[in-house]
Amino acid sequence: MTDLTGKVALVTGASRGIGAATAVRLAEAGADVAVGCGRNREAAGEVAGKISGLGRRAVVVSGDMADPDVPRRIVAETAERLGPADVLVANAGTGIRMDLDDVDVAAWDYDLAVNLRAPFLLAQAVAPHMREQRFGRIVLLSSVAAFLGGILSPQYTASKAGLIGLAHNLAAALAPHGVTVNAISPGLIATDMLAADPRLEALEHSVPVGRLGQPAEVADLIVSVVQNAYMTAQTVSVDGGRYPR
Numbered sequence: 001m002t003d004l005t006g007k008v009a010l011v012t013g014a015s016r017g018i019g020a021a022t023a024v025r026l027a028e029a030g031a032d033v034a035v036g037c038g039r040n041r042e043a044a045g046e047v048a049g050k051i052s053g054l055g056r057r058a059v060v061v062s063g064d065m066a067d068p069d070v071p072r073r074i075v076a077e078t079a080e081r082l083g084p085a086d087v088l089v090a091n092a093g094t095g096i097r098m099d100l101d102d103v104d105v106a107a108w109d110y111d112l113a114v115n116l117r118a119p120f121l122l123a124q125a126v127a128p129h130m131r132e133q134r135f136g137r138i139v140l141l142s143s144v145a146a147f148l149g150g151i152l153s154p155q156y157t158a159s160k161a162g163l164i165g166l167a168h169n170l171a172a173a174l175a176p177h178g179v180t181v182n183a184i185s186p187g188l189i190a191t192d193m194l195a196a197d198p199r200l201e202a203l204e205h206s207v208p209v210g211r212l213g214q215p216a217e218v219a220d221l222i223v224s225v226v227q228n229a230y231m232t233a234q235t236v237s238v239d240g241g242r243y244p245r
């Protein structure tokens with residue numbers, strides 16, 4: 001297992017949900033963490049406080065992932081304040097329920113910018129240091145929506161499917177340099193993304209194990225992927241048996 005003591009991890013979208021759980025789990029495994037957020041700096045500050053309480057260094061790095069300048073900027077800010085990122089968890093994601101007929105170009109472009117372009121720009125920005133030091137871990141947060149079609153919108157599903165192809169491409173480019181790239185595809189996880197969905201109860205019943213997943217269950221998987229040096233170019237589902245079934 002790769003020892004994460006003293007490694008620097010950048011986790012985007014870590015103010016809440018899966019990202020917050022992952023940031024804390026990585027710190028428990030020994031990493032110093034840049035806690036990424038969009039609007040909720042205060043919540044991200046609380047996550048950073050928890051990490052400091054574990055004796056690790058933590059900083060908050062914020063910005064709107066829809067802005068193409070933000071990914072490179074937060075990678076640079078992480079490097080300045082903690083040291084260059086050894087681990088990137090590109091987790092920040094957005095998605096609302098939208099029917100086919102209602103999708104316009106702006107809605108399509110927004111989800112693709114936040115969910116797919118930003119993870120690419122983040123990976124591109126962390127790659128030179130990872131290549132140079134011959135160590136790096138990149139984890140992209142996809143979704144079982146990529147396999148099942150999803151419950152939110154066409155653009156959300158397309159962005160999550162795109163991440164799987166992106167992981168394959170980056171993994172091939174970076175494997176010779178000691179950098180692994182994998183995608184995680186959660187199923188229905190109990191976070192704000194689903195909390196307001198009026199279909200929640202029915203959705204919960206549709207999960208073979210009979211309940212929603214917890215953010216910590218996804219975070220545990222992410223940390224074990226980060227600790228594994230031989231696994232790359234994979235997409236791993238954590239979905240209570242939704243796919244395949």
Ligand SMILES: NC(=O)c1ccc[n+]([C@@H]2O[C@H](COP(=O)([O-])OP(=O)(O)OC[C@H]3O[C@@H](n4cnc5c(N)ncnc54)[C@H](OP(=O)(O)O)[C@@H]3O)[C@@H](O)[C@H]2O)c1
Pocket residue numbers: 012013014015016017018019036037038039040041063064065066091092093094095114141142143144185186187188189190191192193194
């Ligand atoms: N929950 C699920 O069932 C599920 C299933 C499959 C995949 N996923 C994926 O897992 C990841 C985390 O999901 P979650 O359920 O934990 O989501 P969540 O609770 O809604 O949290 C989303 C996080 O992403 C950040 N974020 C959203 N839009 C952003 C933007 N434009 N710029 C910067 N940061 C932004 C938020 O930051 P602020 O709060 O600071 O704005 C927040 O920290 C997402 O990529 C999601 O698509 C979730």
